[in-house]
Amino acid sequence: MAPLFQQLAAKYPKASFLKVDVDHCQDTAAAQGVSAMPTFIFYRNKVKIDRLQGADPNGLENKIKQHVGADEGEEPEVVAGHADLTPFITKPQSECLNESDEHPFTHCLSSGGGYLQSDCDEQLIINIEFNQAVKIHSIKVTAPADKGPKNIRLFINQPKTLDFDTAESFTSVQDLE
Template identity: 55%
Template structure:
């Protein structure tokens, strides 16, 4: 996959709109920035490795309004978007941190299958769940939520056919439906 250079401010929003169903990774950089030049080839490699994500490069000197509206104050800054919403921001030339965040948000299950994630226009929110802060109010001792989260079994209610779950997300989300599998 090729890293697409954004040449003017309106083009940035056009790309976000056109790729709203994909993970969009944006490198905010400048031609005079040494660390930006150093990580550029590594960023290009990431675009080849994660071919179902969209990789953009924004020159902050050419697209000053975009850089300002996105809160870019240091170069390089990498911002990741999903459904036109900023989901992560990494400042500095730490390409390892960038790749780690891409892996977290890439949604390998949907990307590998090539299928959509259920309802058209919606996305899988599992990467936004804070697993250590979730609880089941009525899970059984034999089949607790912790075993389900750690892929060691399934979750089961201790008293009836209903299961009461409390899920904590890393950011505000609108939930359409929940599929537990």
């Protein structure tokens, strides 16, 4: 895996690749829960976001693509100095009310080509849980003009997912048209 690791480091210059000798850094290995070799741990903004254990060349490159981008020439569509918050979303704790079975909430959290759609009317309530405190700078919604949301109401720090009646009666932090 060592030669592949070096090749991937050259192929994905936006990522930082670090190698730790577990024989010399036993405390670090123990603190990170490394029990098998090789173990690859992925961080973003000093937060552990993923790990891969074992010699799986395709799996390693797929994880790198997932977290860095599919192409070394690919430019992220983010504001300078800001980061995509998708890796900080706790997907099992996030939910959507009125999601369609054919086009569920998970589609809007990935770049796999799917989309989110309501199952009954034009309203959706989306609750996104983050695994750490975040500051939202912008929200990107990609949709055809005639299919995308017309109005978005933002609420923050709610103890539970709002229902439609509560959302209607609460004052939002920001409304977007």
